[in-house]
Amino acid sequence: MSGRAWFDVSPSAARLTGSLRDIGYDFASAVADVVDNSVAAGATRVEILIEHDGSDSRVFITDDGAGMSSSGLLEALRFGTRRQYRRGDLGRYGLGLKTASLSQCRVLSVVSRSSKSTVRTCARSLDLDLIDDWDQWVVVDPGNREPAVQRARQWLAEGTGTVVIWQVLDRVLPEKRPEGGWARRRLDTLAGKTADHLGMVFHRFIDGVGDRPQVVITVNGQKVRAWDPFAQDESSTVELPLQRLEVESPGSTGVVTLRRFVLPARDRFSCPAEFERLSGPLNWNRQQGLYVYRANRLVQWGGWAGIRGIDEHTKLARASVEFDTDLDAAFNINVAKMRVTLPAQLRQLIEPAVNELCVLADDAYRKTAGSARSAPPEDLGQPPEVRAATQAAATAGLALRMAAMQVDEWAAWEKIEALLREESPEVVRLLGLTE
Ligand SMILES: Nc1ncnc2c1ncn2[C@@H]1O[C@H](COP(=O)(O)OP(=O)(O)O)[C@@H](O)[C@H]1O
Ligand SMILES: [Mg+2]
Secondary structure: OOOOOOOOOOOOHHHHHHHHHHOOOOHHHHHHHHHHHHHHOOOOEEEEEEEOEOEOOEEEEEEOOOOOOHHHHHHHOOOOOOOOOOOOOOOOOOOHHHHHHHOOOOEEEEEEEOOOOOOOOEEEEEEHHHHHHHOOOOOEOOOOOOHHHHHHHHHHHHOOEEEEEEEOOOOOOOOOOOOOHHHHHHHHHHHHHHHHHHHHHOHHHHHOOOOOOOOEEEEOOEEOOOOOOOOOOOOOOEEOOOEEEEEEEOOEEEEEEEEEEEOOOHHHOOOHHHHHHHHOOOHHHHHOEEEEEEOOEEEEEOEOOOOOOOOHHHOOEEEEEEEOHHHHHHHOOOOOOOOOOOOHHHHHHHHHHHHHHHHHHHHHHHOOOOOOOOOOHHHOOOOHHHHHHHHHHHHHHHHHHHHHHHOOOHHHHHHHHHHHHHHOHHHHHHOOOOO
8 A cells, every 4th residue: 555554444335335226226227227238138038026915016027048157146246347348238237236225215125047057046135225234235145035036036037137125115106105006006007108118228239130039028928019210111111321430439430320210190101000109218209319329238328419409390310329348438328327418529510410310300290291390371371282292292302302312412412402492492382392
């Protein structure tokens, strides 16, 4: 210690575990952070069970991933797990399992099996009451008589994997009457929200990404459906040319991929129910914007990250910003994986492309039959066949703009539009090429 006087000021376990409960998780995002670990452990099946049983209500998150040895499990329960990460690993701070779980419950138990050939499971618990009493960073053996742990061990008889158990759900259940109907309904509502959230943040893993097998996620036995923000299954969705951008991070340079989509307006969706489903948790308006993916896991959904404002007219514009873990430092990802900051350099680089996208989305929005602005005011007194012809010409105009964008000739197209404006303003009007 270079000959200087030193003093031990290790943190108070009781105080720090208490304050770490409030770093911004809600129930669904806490479950998602635990599922991150399952995905990172190569799981192909993740089952979430949310069981109402009065004050004994509990949550199980079970996976068939690689599992942990008993020493690995102990390390996993350390706040700030000591380990190395490979590129693409979803983990980062060595905190998620503990902070996410204890943001919702007071007792976290983990049961795991890592040997394929031998049925050997290990189990350890973090208990906030014990940590409060002892003011020590302690992990305990939950013992063999704990029914939840017994059930977990039975599930792991089939193969490797991990079961995370949340008990004493003090942040989820009401203090009074946890056995009542209100508490049961609350758990049901949370199960629905969790399924939606997982379907969104893990949609790429559920659909299958790269050479990794698809991951099946269930919540209370129901299979979670992937929610692709870009409606790529809809034939009328338009994708603009992809862009790859180099971004500097302390010590390295990484590549960010930008993909831009104009989603179909309501009347161009395959069916109204799909339009509603694609609306997303915050609805069309607030779901417009950037979808940021870190190593294929969605970490931010919607909003323009300060590049522009939310606007009803651009609600059909959505774009993905994808980066790998080599750019973590540049993106400043927070512990709960619900917020990143776009590097200033990247914001500048993508601004023109985002604005182009919004011009097209605005066009698409104005030209929908359902939009109040679809027909210019002078059309309203026109017979229906004339209105239909105007609509068709406007659709053609939009298609031309989209095509120019798709073949990466937007600058050339702008010149063509400018020339037309000068020389044939009636064609510009007919094609609806207003600014
Ligand atoms: N379901 C799981 N399967 C295998 N290993 C796990 C699982 N959950 C956690 N771990 C191990 O515990 C470690 C700590 O997890 P966590 O606290 O979420 O931090 P991080 O994911 O940032 O490393 C992980 O890095 C991993 O090695
Ligand atoms: Mg983790």
